[in-house]
Amino acid sequence: MDGPDIPTSVNEPLDLVKLSLSERVFVKLRGDRTLQGVLHAYDAHMNLVLSEVEETVSIIDVSEDGVAQGVRTAKRNMDMLFVRGDAVIMIAPPSS
Amino acid sequence: MSFFGFDPVLPERRAPAQAADEDIAVYTWGTEEYGDLGGQLVEGGDEANDETFGDLTIGGDFQFANHAPGQTLASTTVNKPKKKKATGGDLFASTEADFFGFSKKSTKPKTNISQKPSSVVISSSSTKPPTQQQGLWSTPAPSAAFQAAASQVASSQPAASALPAARTLAEIEQELLANRARQPMTLEEIESEMRRNLTVDAPQVPSGVAQGQVQDGFPQPQGYQAQFPAVGRTFPALGGQAQNAQGMFGQPMQMQQPMYPLDSRGPPGLAPGTTANPTSRERMNAELEQKIRETEVAEGKRRRKAEKIAGMARYNGIMTQGDKEFITRIQLSQLVTDDPYASDFYAQVYSALAHQRRTAAGQPAPAPGPTGATVLPVTSGRGLGVGVSRSTGRKLRDNAMQRMTMQVKRIVENAQQRQKSAPTATLQGALGKNKLRPTATAPRPALQVTSSSRNTVNQVPKTGEQPSAITSVLGAATGTTQRQPLTRKQVLGRLEELFEAVLEVEQIRRTQPPLPPQNEEQMQRMGMTPVEVEQLIKRGQEWSQAVQGAVDTLWRKLMVQEPLEISNPHPFIALLGPIKGHRIFSRVIRHFDHARNLTMVILLLACFPQLDVVRNAPSPTLTTSALLSAPELAARQQKEREFESFSNNVINIMIGVINQHDLKMIAGMVNLCLERWDMKTVLSTRPGLALITSLLARGTILQQGATDAANPTPPSAADIQQWDQAFMTLLHTLLPILSSLFPSTRAQATAFGPNASFEAQMETRDEYEGIKMDVLDGEVWGLCTMLAAQATGDDTTFLVLNLRDKIRYTFNSAKHGWVSPQRGEIRLKNVDAFLGVLGMNVSMLN
Numbered sequence: 001m002d003g004p005d006i007p008t009s010v011n012e013p014l015d016l017v018k019l020s021l022s023e024r025v026f027v028k029l030r031g032d033r034t035l036q037g038v039l040h041a042y043d044a045h046m047n048l049v050l051s052e053v054e055e056t057v058s059i060i061d062v063s064e065d066g067v068a069q070g071v072r073t074a075k076r077n078m079d080m081l082f083v084r085g086d087a088v089i090m091i092a093p094p095s096s
Numbered sequence: 097m098s099f100f101g102f103d104p105v106l107p108e109r110r111a112p113a114q115a116a117d118e119d120i121a122v123y124t125w126g127t128e129e130y131g132d133l134g135g136q137l138v139e140g141g142d143e144a145n146d147e148t149f150g151d152l153t154i155g156g157d158f159q160f161a162n163h164a165p166g167q168t169l170a171s172t173t174v175n176k177p178k179k180k181k182a183t184g185g186d187l188f189a190s191t192e193a194d195f196f197g198f199s200k201k202s203t204k205p206k207t208n209i210s211q212k213p214s215s216v217v218i219s220s221s222s223t224k225p226p227t228q229q230q231g232l233w234s235t236p237a238p239s240a241a242f243q244a245a246a247s248q249v250a251s252s253q254p255a256a257s258a259l260p261a262a263r264t265l266a267e268i269e270q271e272l273l274a275n276r277a278r279q280p281m282t283l284e285e286i287e288s289e290m291r292r293n294l295t296v297d298a299p300q301v302p303s304g305v306a307q308g309q310v311q312d313g314f315p316q317p318q319g320y321q322a323q324f325p326a327v328g329r330t331f332p333a334l335g336g337q338a339q340n341a342q343g344m345f346g347q348p349m350q351m352q353q354p355m356y357p358l359d360s361r362g363p364p365g366l367a368p369g370t371t372a373n374p375t376s377r378e379r380m381n382a383e384l385e386q387k388i389r390e391t392e393v394a395e396g397k398r399r400r401k402a403e404k405i406a407g408m409a410r411y412n413g414i415m416t417q418g419d420k421e422f423i424t425r426i427q428l429s430q431l432v433t434d435d436p437y438a439s440d441f442y443a444q445v446y447s448a449l450a451h452q453r454r455t456a457a458g459q460p461a462p463a464p465g466p467t468g469a470t471v472l473p474v475t476s477g478r479g480l481g482v483g484v485s486r487s488t489g490r491k492l493r494d495n496a497m498q499r500m501t502m503q504v505k506r507i508v509e510n511a512q513q514r515q516k517s518a519p520t521a522t523l524q525g526a527l528g529k530n531k532l533r534p535t536a537t538a539p540r541p542a543l544q545v546t547s548s549s550r551n552t553v554n555q556v557p558k559t560g561e562q563p564s565a566i567t568s569v570l571g572a573a574t575g576t577t578q579r580q581p582l583t584r585k586q587v588l589g590r591l592e593e594l595f596e597a598v599l600e601v602e603q604i605r606r607t608q609p610p611l612p613p614q615n616e617e618q619m620q621r622m623g624m625t626p627v628e629v630e631q632l633i634k635r636g637q638e639w640s641q642a643v644q645g646a647v648d649t650l651w652r653k654l655m656v657q658e659p660l661e662i663s664n665p666h667p668f669i670a671l672l673g674p675i676k677g678h679r680i681f682s683r684v685i686r687h688f689d690h691a692r693n694l695t696m697v698i699l700l701l702a703c704f705p706q707l708d709v710v711r712n713a714p715s716p717t718l719t720t721s722a723l724l725s726a727p728e729l730a731a732r733q734q735k736e737r738e739f740e741s742f743s744n745n746v747i748n749i750m751i752g753v754i755n756q757h758d759l760k761m762i763a764g765m766v767n768l769c770l771e772r773w774d775m776k777t778v779l780s781t782r783p784g785l786a787l788i789t790s791l792l793a794r795g796t797i798l799q800q801g802a803t804d805a806a807n808p809t810p811p812s813a814a815d816i817q818q819w820d821q822a823f824m825t826l827l828h829t830l831l832p833i834l835s836s837l838f839p840s841t842r843a844q845a846t847a848f849g850p851n852a853s854f855e856a857q858m859e860t861r862d863e864y865e866g867i868k869m870d871v872l873d874g875e876v877w878g879l880c881t882m883l884a885a886q887a888t889g890d891d892t893t894f895l896v897l898n899l900r901d902k903i904r905y906t907f908n909s910a911k912h913g914w915v916s917p918q919r920g921e922i923r924l925k926n927v928d929a930f931l932g933v934l935g936m937n938v939s940m941l942n
Contacts, residue, residue, distance in 0.1 A: 019588035022676040 028090040032058040045085035581663040597650040609635040665706035673708040678745035713781035716839035759798040759811035763819040792882040839872040870922040877926040
């Protein structure tokens with residue numbers, strides 16, 4: 001199916017991340033956080049450098065007796081961000 | 097390390113340090129300078145020895161030394177410092193001063209004078225009757241005798257230190273002797289008084305306080321002796337040597353010293369009769385207790401500090417400067433790589449950018465390194481990446497760099513030689529795989545994945561092989577092989593390969609060997625032999641071959657040579673989809689020659705409508721961004737970013753290439769555009785507009801006979817004719833659609849239907865976006881201006897007729913204040929430029 005002269009140079013999972021360099025990516029992080037930003041660099045630990053990042057934090061409000069009151073999201077924007085790899089759960093290309 | 101200027105070094109330890117450096121008489125006891133004087137002293141004072149030391153039991157109050165009876169004063173004073181110099185004190189002498197970095201002059205010699213003997217006295221306490229010793233140093237009673245003794249001591253010390261004559265010394269001794277004769281009496285008196293006092297107080301004060309007082313205020317021999325072993329334990333390493341032990345014993349006593357003034361202050365307060373009030377006594381006791389505790393804490397701190405210092409001081413001065421440099425060399429040699437650019441890529445790029453920025457800012461750019469490069473070459477092809485230094489301290493740094501380079505070079509060469517000469521061939525592999533580079537610099541990869549695809553171009557033969565599954569997008573009519581367009585993933589993958597290829601080309605270019613000398617004379621000046629020149633030429637050839645190979649690979653990877661109709665979009669066009677594709681375009685173009693660049697530009701022109709930025713160009717709209725939802729807004733911004741990037745990295749470079757060609761080629765390009773473009777669609781986009789405008793501009797300039805470096809001769813008549821023909825066709829294609837190209841018109845059309853009247857005041861409300869729209873309109877006006885400049889005769893009339901409505905509306909909107917003054921100004925300027933070319937003026941419209 002693929003064009004014959006385009007080798008799919010995917011030898012390891014991280015090669016897929018390589019394809020998203022300088023592209024907008026969606027990153028899921030531990031602690032109910034997600035990021036959307038332009039990926040500039042990554043390494044084997046999945047440490048990332050992102051720019052124009054929008055971070056979304058999901059906060060679940062819990063009442064005193066432990067009943068969840070619903071989910072709020074808090075957002076913030078950052079120009080440049082270094083993400084430590086141990087928090088990364090998932091990196092995805094933009095949904096479009 | 098020193099708080100508030102407090103000198104943290106124990107005074108006792110300072111003394112030898114000073115003795116070593118400063119020529120102060122006190123510290124030169126036992127050295128030659130003093131030796132003579134000492135001898136004189138001995139000679140002069142021998143008769144008095146019996147008197148002085150005789151059969152009397154010697155008290156500890158004689159503070160010059162803990163000499164045994166019968167020993168001469170001279171011998172003891174000479175001996176003492178000698179011992180000290182040989183022991184711990186000397187051990188720390190220079191090292192500690194170095195360690196704390198304080199000036200040696202800051203320590204006061206006077207404290208040393210008085211304290212040194214004290215340590216001597218106390219350190220000898222284990223062999224002396226303790227009670228007498230306390231008499232001088234620990235008894236807190238303000239007895240006249242004690243004060244006298246103390247004053248004597250104080251006065252005698254400077255005297256002794258000033259190398260007094262034998263006579264004065266004898267005097268002092270006599271005085272001391274007299275004092276001592278009285279002293280036991282007074283001491284016992286005081287002591288018994290104190291004890292009485294204590295027993296009276298005992299029921300009232302807490303036992304702990306009483307105990308503390310007994311221990312601290314009236315130190316018992318047991319108290320001291322109990323402390324010594326403890327001290328000895330705290331310095332186990334040093335305690336081993338007998339001499340050291342003695343030196344060290346002195347030290348804790350020094351630490352204790354600050355307590356004495358306190359203790360001596362306490363008991364007077366407790367003196368019987370003076371404090372009749374029990375509550376005040378209690379308060380006194382409490383205060384005393386507190387002070388004791390504070391002092392103990394402080395002392396503990398001091399002791400810990402002293403221990404630490406002593407512990408560290410053991411390592412002071414272990415390494416010589418040579419050792420340190422050796423280690424630095426080892427560390428640096430680890431940084432030397434075969435490929436200093438690639439292995440330090442980011443630092444290199446950063447320093448290059450910083451360099452540029454600084455140059456742009458008009459600041460003097462510092463020379464990147466001693467060799468004028470950001471890499472320190474160690475041996476040929478190897479080196480050490482260094483960044484551009486700050487301008488300050490550059491000279492110093494360069495010197496250091498030069499020295500370091502030499503050192504590293506030596507160590508690398510040594511390692512290479514050892515590697516060569518070592519007879520390891522037979523043993524190789526005997527202990528398993530042996531890595532030359534340590535794991536720190538070349539860690540074993542966690543995943544052993546072979547990257548086979550790297551640097552391989554899987555060019556599949558294009559003829560005779562047609563994948564059956566492929567369905568044609570353009571239909572089979574063209575007859576050429578067709579394929580599915582590249583998927584997004586393929587595009588991204590290929591772009592990564594391209595970046596690697598570009599980096600490789602750039603890398604190879606950087607390693608250009610020096611040019612060989614052109615002639616004999618030059619060769620001699622460079623001091624080269626013909627053989628060397630030969631080698632240099634050969635290296636140059638190899639290098640250019642390598643560059644050529646890498647560039648060819650890059651070219652193939654760009655897929656420019658694929659047949660025009662192979663897919664829609666063409667693979668090369670597909671690569672220009674993502675923003676990083678735009679960047680690669682601007683980056684590869686300088687590696688290719690003229691012909692290849694032209695091929696690329698022609699391919700781009702031919703397939704221009706397939707471009708993402710053209711195909712998915714945003715249509716102008718009157719909707720203000722305030723009304724857009726967040727995703728729509730993000731999409732719009734993304735489009736704008738893409739356009740910006742495309743126009744910076746692709747269009748501008750294309751124009752650069754276009755401007756290198758002659759009129760014939762420009763005419764051909766215009767014809768190509770006419771043939772392959774849907775003019776209305778393409779010219780509705782800013783990239784298309786920009787490209788056509790610049791083609792026209794170039795053509796106009798050349799037609800008018802301008803010449804430049806790329807175009808030395810004026811165009812021939814045939815060329816001009818060709819150009820005129822191409823222009824006429826273009827003009828007639830554009831005339832009907834020209835008025836609908838304006839973004840404002842199109843926006844109105846989308847909002848209110850195609851037949852909306854021009855006269856309606858349909859303006860976007862948002863000022864910022866309105867201005868933007870007017871500026872975009874200006875780009876179309878620019879095209880119109882170019883057309884008007886070239887058009888002749890009737891065509892000019894047609895042009896004006898076609899644009900009449902737009903001109904009038906634009907003019908009116910500005911004049912009648914339908915838009916803000918700022919926008920009106922932009923509009924008038926747009927129209928004026930167009931009319932100006934036709935020899936008209938805005939004012940004529942009135």
